[in-house]
Amino acid sequence: MSESYTIQYGDSIVVDLRTVPLTGRVLDIGGGGEGVIGQLAPDQVVSIDPSREELEQAPAGPLKVVMRAENLTFTDASFTTATLFYTLMYIPKALFGRVLRECWRVLSPGGLLLIWDTEIQEPGPQAAEAYLVPVTALLPHRTIETGYGVRWDGAAQTAEEVVELCRSTGFSSVTLTRDGSSFLITAAR
């Protein structure tokens, strides 16, 4: 029997990835599912995800490795870019600090961290049990229409707290761009 949830919808977002500066070797964290970043630069991307099924669903191209973001097994300074495309919302908030420290460690000096994600507010009076953000990703060769949803786990998520965590981890030049409830954070190692 399938479960049913009341769903709170975030603002629909169009993410333009046609000019994203993906340089060097790219670590895409939570790169299963649509594997959007892997589709953008298949030859450069190493996609990690704890779910083998999610990795298998993602289009071929990137190197796919079953691994958790909070415990990366790569050596230091292995990547020029690290990306999280609507992955942070799937990771328990208590692990964000560890995930960002791992990103810092595996990025080379001057490397770039890119986080696309959404704010998640406490459920309103309708007490939604799940949160879903409809996403349209514009790639140079195709447009991907999808949506990312999570069960409400009792922890709201704001862009500012992720920005603050990036700074306290040691990232510099941290910038925040908002579009409705979605946001993009860029940070330099």
Ligand SMILES: C[S@@+](CC[C@H](N)C(=O)[O-])C[C@H]1O[C@@H](n2cnc3c(N)ncnc32)[C@H](O)[C@@H]1O
């Ligand atoms: C739905 S995907 C996000 C979208 C995906 N980046 C794409 O391009 O479609 C989120 C992924 O995060 C993964 N995930 C959950 N916990 C994780 C963790 N601790 N470390 C890395 N990935 C995780 C999930 O298995 C899931 O495949």
